[in-house]
Amino acid sequence: ETGVTQSPTHLIKTRGQQVTLRCSSQSGHNTVSWYQQALGQGPQFIFQYYREEENGRGNFPPRFSGLQFPNYSSELNVNALELDDSALYLCASRAWGFGTGELFFGEGSRLTVL
Amino acid sequence: GQNIDQPTEMTATEGAIVQINCTYQTSGFNGLFWYQQHAGEAPTFLSYNVLDGLEEKGRFSSFLSRSKGYSYLLLKELQMKDSASYLCAVRDQNGANNLFFGTGTRLTVIP
Numbered sequence: 308e309t310g311v312t313q314s315p316t317h318l319i320k321t322r323g324q325q326v327t328l329r330c331s332s333q334s335g336h337n338t339v340s341w342y343q344q345a346l347g348q349g350p351q352f353i354f355q356y357y358r359e360e361e362n363g364r365g366n367f368p369p370r371f372s373g374l375q376f377p378n379y380s381s382e383l384n385v386n387a388l389e390l391d392d393s394a395l396y397l398c399a400s401r402a403w404g405f406g407t408g409e410l411f412f413g414e415g416s417r418l419t420v421l
Numbered sequence: 422g423q424n425i426d427q428p429t430e431m432t433a434t435e436g437a438i439v440q441i442n443c444t445y446q447t448s449g450f451n452g453l454f455w456y457q458q459h460a461g462e463a464p465t466f467l468s469y470n471v472l473d474g475l476e477e478k479g480r481f482s483s484f485l486s487r488s489k490g491y492s493y494l495l496l497k498e499l500q501m502k503d504s505a506s507y508l509c510a511v512r513d514q515n516g517a518n519n520l521f522f523g524t525g526t527r528l529t530v531i532p
Binding site: 311340342347349351352355357362363365397399407408409410411412414415 | 452466518519523
């Protein structure tokens with residue numbers, strides 16, 4: 308069974324640029340959530356995708372957007388990067404409607420904005 | 422909205438017992454999760470409570486009181502490898518059962 312994988316693991320961007328982060332969900336999972344985790348903080352919910360549609364969103368501006376593909380993989384796009392966007396971005400998947408619904412996390416993509 | 426509170430840091434001795442508390446306020450409670458996160462790694466699932474009471478899993482136990490909006494994670498026979506952040510998260514049934522995390526409690530186990 309393949310776990311959640313994310314790419315890239317580390318990247319550096321400058322303010323104003325755009326970034327795309329990618330995530331492959333765990334086998335058998337149909338729901339993907341994205342979180343932003345600043346240093347020393349808990350993960351902050353960005354949004355969730357189910358059946359290729361966003362079905363939940365946290366308190367993040369529209370420049371944070373995403374996609375889910377038919378194979379349940381997902382992308383997080385951030386436009387007009389700001390210094391405060393520097394964080395670890397975690398992707399998590401789960402099987403909607405099965406079991407306890409716990410999230411399984413990838414190792415994250417660490418974004419640094421200069 | 423959701424409000425989740427947990428202590429920022431705790432220190433405990435190897436072999437001892439430690440209790441990490443979490444209080445929450447949410448409009449549509451549908452379960453509480455505890456995750457462990459070692460520095461630089463992904464969070465990993467520890468426990469889940471949706472009904473009141475204690476759930477035991479080896480050295481780890483988690484308790485929930487829905488009426489009080491309160492949970493705790495109990496770690497017994499502490500080991501050095503238990504040094505990590507412990508994240509309390511509540512699932513909100515309003516809006517697709519999304520999971521919202523607290524800031525985490527950084528536990529340091531000392532010899």
